[in-house]
Amino acid sequence: MIELKNITKTFRQKDRVVTALNGVSLQVSKGKIFGVIGASGAGKSTLIRCVNLLEKPTSGKVIVDGQDLLQLSAPQLAQARRQIGMIFQHFNLLSSRTVFDNIALPLELSNTPKQEINTRVLDLLALVGLQEKQHDYPSSLSGGQKQRVAIARTLASNPKVLLCDEATSALDPETTGSILKLLKDINQRLNITILLITHEMNVVKSICDEVGVISNGQLIEQGTVADIFSHPTTELTKKFIASSLEIELPENFKNRLSNTPDGGKHPLIQLEFSGQSVNDPVLSETARTFGVDCNIISARMEYAGGVKFGVMLIEAYSTGEQTKQVLAYFEDKRIKTQLIGYV
Numbered sequence: 646m647i648e649l650k651n652i653t654k655t656f657r658q659k660d661r662v663v664t665a666l667n668g669v670s671l672q673v674s675k676g677k678i679f680g681v682i683g684a685s686g687a688g689k690s691t692l693i694r695c696v697n698l699l700e701k702p703t704s705g706k707v708i709v710d711g712q713d714l715l716q717l718s719a720p721q722l723a724q725a726r727r728q729i730g731m732i733f734q735h736f737n738l739l740s741s742r743t744v745f746d747n748i749a750l751p752l753e754l755s756n757t758p759k760q761e762i763n764t765r766v767l768d769l770l771a772l773v774g775l776q777e778k779q780h781d782y783p784s785s786l787s788g789g790q791k792q793r794v795a796i797a798r799t800l801a802s803n804p805k806v807l808l809c810d811e812a813t814s815a816l817d818p819e820t821t822g823s824i825l826k827l828l829k830d831i832n833q834r835l836n837i838t839i840l841l842i843t844h845e846m847n848v849v850k851s852i853c854d855e856v857g858v859i860s861n862g863q864l865i866e867q868g869t870v871a872d873i874f875s876h877p878t879t880e881l882t883k884k885f886i887a888s889s890l891e892i893e894l895p896e897n898f899k900n901r902l903s904n905t906p907d908g909g910k911h912p913l914i915q916l917e918f919s920g921q922s923v924n925d926p927v928l929s930e931t932a933r934t935f936g937v938d939c940n941i942i943s944a945r946m947e948y949a950g951g952v953k954f955g956v957m958l959i960e961a962y963s964t965g966e967q968t969k970q971v972l973a974y975f976e977d978k979r980i981k982t983q984l985i986g987y988v
């Protein structure tokens with residue numbers, strides 16, 4: 646549905662040339678959700694804006710639904726763009742129009758009959774769960790509600806593709822979750838292909854089928870979410886994955902933490918489970934094999950693309966030699982271990 650072939654984009658900034666995209670190629674199949682993740686300035690916005698030619702690539706090809714966009718005449722491009730919806734971090738609603746009228750706008754612009762506009766907007770309001778807000782103005786809505794209006798507005802044109810430019814970055818975690826759920830719902834119910842950009846691995850993990858990692862204008866890694874999570878090859882990808890799995894050591898353990906096992910303290914071990922880890926009942930095996938009981942202090946286990954990931958902090962009731970055996974056992978199960986200290 647979307648194909649970028651060897652896209653390069655350079656900008657002229659006073660006396661120097663900035664290469665925002667450097668030979669980017671990617672493909673998104675119909676009905677899939679593809680996430681591009683990268684740090685600030687990596688080229689994410691430029692990339693997504695090249696898909697609907699808001700930004701014209703310096704070289705390369707942009708093919709959407711079989712059409713080579715750079716070869717189209719102005720009217721043909723306008724037609725093709727109707728198939729490509731876009732939502733933004735800051736929603737871009739018209740403050741002088743009600744919720745209903747914001748959603749109706751693209752239909753008015755395409756001269757849709759009034760009765761049809763009415764039915765369609767009411768359907769869209771129901772789809773995004775905002776029927777009661779139709780007469781309200783954007784200023785009285787929460788961030789999540791504004792993004793729902795923006796989603797409904799872009800769906801009004803029946804797009805085949807939806808581009809999401811950091812669509813949840815201005816929202817709190819709970820609202821982010823509900824907007825991501827809505828996007829997944831739209832993707833599945835309407836079979837809309839989604840390309841999104843984000844700097845948060847949690848977004849990728851919760852709704853994407855495939856992911857590309859962008860750095861310095863280049864896609865340095867791409868694949869299915871399950872593959873990338875289980876076999877990340879670059880340090881940057883590993884960092885993004887780790888950032889989505891962070892857990893905090895509770896305050897009372899922090900205060901007791903020391904570098905030595907003096908005074909009968911027990912080792913505090915961090916276990917990092919990835920797609921490569923052996924899926925065994927490791928804690929009970931540790932107790933049976935080494936006679937070492939473990940207390941789970943904090944844990945976060947999740948699934949991405951059908952693979953189990955997570956981090957766990959355990960206090961192992963072990964002494965010196967046993968601790969070494971237990972750490973070696975976890976490593977053998979391909980669980981990344983780190984001795985944090987003693988508590």
Ligand SMILES: Nc1ncnc2c1ncn2[C@@H]1O[C@H](COP(=O)(O)OP(=O)(O)OP(=O)(O)O)[C@@H](O)[C@H]1O
Nearest residue numbers: 656658663665683684685686687688689690691692
């Ligand atoms: N219109 C422009 N003129 C000049 N340089 C630009 C322009 N747009 C982007 N750039 C440069 O291109 C590079 C990539 O920018 P881009 O906005 O695509 O990154 P990003 O990954 O979206 O960053 P952020 O997450 O901070 O929005 C940056 O070095 C930026 O300064």
